[in-house]
Amino acid sequence: MQQLNSSPPKGRVIPIVPVSSAAETEVARALQICNACRYCEGFCAVFPAMTRRLEFGQADVHFLANLCHNCGACLHACQYAPPHEFGINIPKAMAEVRGQTYAEYAWPPALGQLYQRNGLTLSLALVFGLTLFLLLAVLLQGGGLGVLWGEQLQGSFYQLFPHNLLVGMFAPVFLFVVFALSMGVRRFWSDIKPVTSGVDVSPPAAAEATHDVLKLKYLDGGHGEGCHNEDDAYTLQRRRFHHLTFYGFALCFAATSVATLYHYLFGWEAPYDLPSLPKLLGAVGGVSLMLGTAGLWQLNRKRHPMHGDAKQKPMDLGFIALLFLVAASGLALWLARATPALALLLCLHLGAVMALFATLPYGKFAHGVFRTASLLRHAVEKRQPNPIGLGAD
Amino acid sequence: MGTDVLVIGGGNAALCAALMAAEAGASVMLLEAAPRDWRGGNSAHTRNLRCMHDAPQDVLVDAYPEEEFWQDLLKVTGGLTDEDLARLTIRASSTCRNWMRKHGVHFQPPLSGALHVARTNAFFMGGGKALVNAYYRSAEKLGVKIRYESPVDGLEIENGEFRAAWCKGERIEAKACVLAAGGFESNRDWLREAWGQNERGEWPSDNFLIRGTAYNQGVLLRHMLEQHQADGIGDPTQAHMVAIDARAPLYDGGICTRIDCVSLGVVVNREAKRFYDEGEDFWPKRYAIWGRLVAQQPGQVAYSIIDAKAIGRFMPPVFPGVTANSLPELADKLGLDRATFMQTLDRYNAGCRVGKFDHTALDDCHTEGVTPAKTHWARPIDTAPFYGYALRPGVTFTYLGLKVDDTSAVRFADQPSRNLFVAGEMMAGNVLGKGYTAGVGMSIGTAFGRIAGRNAALAAAGKPALAGAVKDEV
Numbered sequence: 083m084q085q086l087n088s089s090p091p092k093g094r095v096i097p098i099v100p101v102s103s104a105a106e107t108e109v110a111r112a113l114q115i116c117n118a119c120r121y122c123e124g125f126c127a128v129f130p131a132m133t134r135r136l137e138f139g140q141a142d143v144h145f146l147a148n149l150c151h152n153c154g155a156c157l158h159a160c161q162y163a164p165p166h167e168f169g170i171n172i173p174k175a176m177a178e179v180r181g182q183t184y185a186e187y188a189w190p191p192a193l194g195q196l197y198q199r200n201g202l203t204l205s206l207a208l209v210f211g212l213t214l215f216l217l218l219a220v221l222l223q224g225g226g227l228g229v230l231w232g233e234q235l236q237g238s239f240y241q242l243f244p245h246n247l248l249v250g251m252f253a254p255v256f257l258f259v260v261f262a263l264s265m266g267v268r269r270f271w272s273d274i275k276p277v278t279s280g281v282d283v284s285p286p287a288a289a290e291a292t293h294d295v296l297k298l299k300y301l302d303g304g305h306g307e308g309c310h311n312e313d314d315a316y317t318l319q320r321r322r323f324h325h326l327t328f329y330g331f332a333l334c335f336a337a338t339s340v341a342t343l344y345h346y347l348f349g350w351e352a353p354y355d356l357p358s359l360p361k362l363l364g365a366v367g368g369v370s371l372m373l374g375t376a377g378l379w380q381l382n383r384k385r386h387p388m389h390g391d392a393k394q395k396p397m398d399l400g401f402i403a404l405l406f407l408v409a410a411s412g413l414a415l416w417l418a419r420a421t422p423a424l425a426l427l428l429c430l431h432l433g434a435v436m437a438l439f440a441t442l443p444y445g446k447f448a449h450g451v452f453r454t455a456s457l458l459r460h461a462v463e464k465r466q467p468n469p470i471g472l473g474a475d
Numbered sequence: 476m477g478t479d480v481l482v483i484g485g486g487n488a489a490l491c492a493a494l495m496a497a498e499a500g501a502s503v504m505l506l507e508a509a510p511r512d513w514r515g516g517n518s519a520h521t522r523n524l525r526c527m528h529d530a531p532q533d534v535l536v537d538a539y540p541e542e543e544f545w546q547d548l549l550k551v552t553g554g555l556t557d558e559d560l561a562r563l564t565i566r567a568s569s570t571c572r573n574w575m576r577k578h579g580v581h582f583q584p585p586l587s588g589a590l591h592v593a594r595t596n597a598f599f600m601g602g603g604k605a606l607v608n609a610y611y612r613s614a615e616k617l618g619v620k621i622r623y624e625s626p627v628d629g630l631e632i633e634n635g636e637f638r639a640a641w642c643k644g645e646r647i648e649a650k651a652c653v654l655a656a657g658g659f660e661s662n663r664d665w666l667r668e669a670w671g672q673n674e675r676g677e678w679p680s681d682n683f684l685i686r687g688t689a690y691n692q693g694v695l696l697r698h699m700l701e702q703h704q705a706d707g708i709g710d711p712t713q714a715h716m717v718a719i720d721a722r723a724p725l726y727d728g729g730i731c732t733r734i735d736c737v738s739l740g741v742v743v744n745r746e747a748k749r750f751y752d753e754g755e756d757f758w759p760k761r762y763a764i765w766g767r768l769v770a771q772q773p774g775q776v777a778y779s780i781i782d783a784k785a786i787g788r789f790m791p792p793v794f795p796g797v798t799a800n801s802l803p804e805l806a807d808k809l810g811l812d813r814a815t816f817m818q819t820l821d822r823y824n825a826g827c828r829v830g831k832f833d834h835t836a837l838d839d840c841h842t843e844g845v846t847p848a849k850t851h852w853a854r855p856i857d858t859a860p861f862y863g864y865a866l867r868p869g870v871t872f873t874y875l876g877l878k879v880d881d882t883s884a885v886r887f888a889d890q891p892s893r894n895l896f897v898a899g900e901m902m903a904g905n906v907l908g909k910g911y912t913a914g915v916g917m918s919i920g921t922a923f924g925r926i927a928g929r930n931a932a933l934a935a936a937g938k939p940a941l942a943g944a945v946k947d948e949v
Binding site: 114115117118119120121122123124125130133136155156158159160161162164165166167168304305307314315468469470 | 512513519520522581583584586587588589598599600601602603604605608612724727729730731732733786787790791792793794795
């Protein structure tokens with residue numbers, strides 16, 4: 083039997099901010115029904131977290147929406163899913179709120195509305211715009227068309243863009259990305275911390291959350307057979323392709339970091355070739371990123387129409403496409419380093435990387451940041467005694 | 476159009492039968508009356524399987540031996556059970572789960588709020604609809620032909636042998652057939668006929684809500700009992716019935732419409748009077764009698780009244796309660812006579828003898844000088860805000876069915892059919908004459924669904940039926 087409080091559960095010390103948007107109201111309505119049913123408790127973290135609550139204020143809804151991985155299990159298992167008159171669709175309701183939280187917590191706030199526009203077309207347009215800009219810059223430097231299609235570079239792209247110019251372009255963007263995302267997640271954290279026990283993060287909680295993020299625990303369905311994609315069958319494909327994407331991205335990022343160290347610490351200048359560490363990391367990472375994003379693209383296109391929020395598909399696909407372009411152009415750049423196409427590919431690659439970074443704080447990338455924050459709060463909260471003592475036990 | 480085995484119905488028992496027959500190599504067709512979205516009948520609303528076990532087994536703690544399970548069944552049915560078939564069901568429940576897992580069912584530890592059945596019941600991960608989905612997927616993989624929106628309205632039976640079924644004007648022949656099309660709880664006219672008119676001139680069943688599927692119309696059950704004079708069992712007024720939120724949908728409200736605060740407060744009827752000991756026993760042991768209690772009240776309605784002290788101590792209800800800052804205000808909002816309500820509540824509050832309140836034990840808080848008494852958890856209802864929940868009887872399923880032995884064969888004039896079998900709610904009354912204990916419906920459906928499927932495949936191959944449960948490798 084569950085431990086019963088000797089006194090009635092205390093009201094919260096912090097005032098409950100009621101839900102306001104239609105999407106938040108829908109999550110609160112649905113969770114009221116879910117909390118009276120609870121059949122889905124085994125699937126993921128959302129439902130055990132739900133049972134610690136009797137009502138769902140705005141911060142609870144934001145927390146739970148970002149805890150949801152959109153695996154689809156609770157939709158296919160739901161006795162109250164449409165066409166039932168209760169019309170419960172947790173993955174969709176949660177996705178809609180998630181989309182809103184990305185925009186609401188974006189920094190600077192005025193740029194939050196970029197989320198609504200950050201679609202596939204915009205992402206690609208940005209890549210080609212930046213690529214074109216770089217090409218024109220090269221042209222106008224006086225090299226003429228010959229520079230763009232010639233072998234005189236001998237595989238060394240610093241001849242085209244000096245190292246310091248590249249640093250001057252990318253370092254501010256990168257630092258801005260880190261700053262903007264941390265501003266957003268800090269505000270998110272301060273909103274959800276009071277409703278998730280208010281207790282600080284302990285090392286075991288941090289370790290568990292890290293594990294859950296790195297393994298994508300909540301795409302395993304709770305039984306290890308995976309989540310749903312196009313129908314009620316379980317599949318591990320999304321988890322695996324996401325792993326390829328995530329770890330591919332991490333390897334590429336590591337390649338760049340190692341290369342930076344080489345440059346500044348040892349004075350070893352790019353390009354690096356096999357079997358150097360940056361090239362090894364970059365090659366494996368690039369291939370992994372291409373495979374992962376190609377897989378995720380496929381899965382996204384085949385996804386059951388009732389999963390998630392259809393309006394966010396352009397954002398999902400835009401991010402997937404950018405990652406794919408970055409990886410593909412990077413690998414192409416390496417493979418074609420001795421050909422006349424080097425300059426063109428370099429401009430394309432730099433354009434893609436720049437577009438990716440510029441949109442990071444205002445696109446799908448945010449899901450990783452907010453979900454990690456929610457998983458961390460969940461790992462903290464679950465270690466506290468349940469505030470609800472159910473006499474029915 | 477022909478098949479070796481025809482399965483009529485689309486819930487747990489039907490799917491178990493179809494899977495067994497397909498595994499035995501028979502060609503199988505399954506006819507589900509509901510559209511795909513509503514497939515699975517009442518099984519889609521279930522959440523667990525009551526399981527015998529002599530030692531801890533994965534999600535099941537301690538032991539739940541055969542004898543204890545049997546005594547539980549004997550107690551809830553008041554002896555209206557067949558011991559051989561009951562023990563068959565119990566033993567089968569101890570070995571069937573590996574077979575269920577093979578067909579994609581996942582089990583999980585008990586849900587929060589349901590820890591009282593951690594020892595006796597294995598919970599389906601995601602509930603019954605996840606189980607139903609898994610079985611349909613597995614059946615499709617095994618080549619079972621599945622047709623939705625295919626209600627069967629008649630059978631051709633010659634000398635006790637099944638020949639063909641009629642579905643939407645189409646004649647479907649099969650060498651053997653399994654009937655697993657559920658009870659008649661969704662059929663309002665039949666319920667009206669069974670429950671009749673009471674001394675107040677009311678038709679009580681008009682106010683019943685159906686917790687499960689709208690598709691259990693009992694067409695085939697009535698056809699078998701009336702046109703074919705199959706041997707029947709059970710009383711048509713017996714049904715699993717609980718008190719649920721009066722605002723629940725007419726059909727398919729399922730688990731979440733339960734109101735679990737009865738034992739924490741008082742319950743009054745439309746006349747604002749109490750009518751039964753709300754604290755007689757732990758709620759999980761009493762919830763199943765409250766449906767019938769409410770059905771006996773005028774208007775088939777009652778009101779569960781609690782105060783702020785109860786909040787957080789029971790499973791949160793699906794709809795918010797009617798809330799008031801005083802008891803007279805609550806009476807007004809619930810449409811109850813204020814004077815009578817206050818008289819009832821004042822008398823109850825004055826009669827409370829509060830000792831050490833403990834909702835996890837049969838505590839010493841009780842009433843004195845109040846009729847009916849409240850024997851446990853009696854505390855004055857005196858702390859605002861006050862909450863009221865209107866209750867109605869909610870029917871889970873009916874017990875009227877076809878008589879069987881341990882081959883699951885349909886019987887005519889006490890002779891078993893060679894090739895017609897029955898499983899699930901259509902025969903659960905053999906084991907459950909009345910009463911209920913959580914998860915036993917799925918135990919019966921699984922045990923007899925599998926027997927029926929195995930025997931239908933044998934009959935299709937011209938072999939005699941086997942008696943007893945399917946033998947699982949342990």
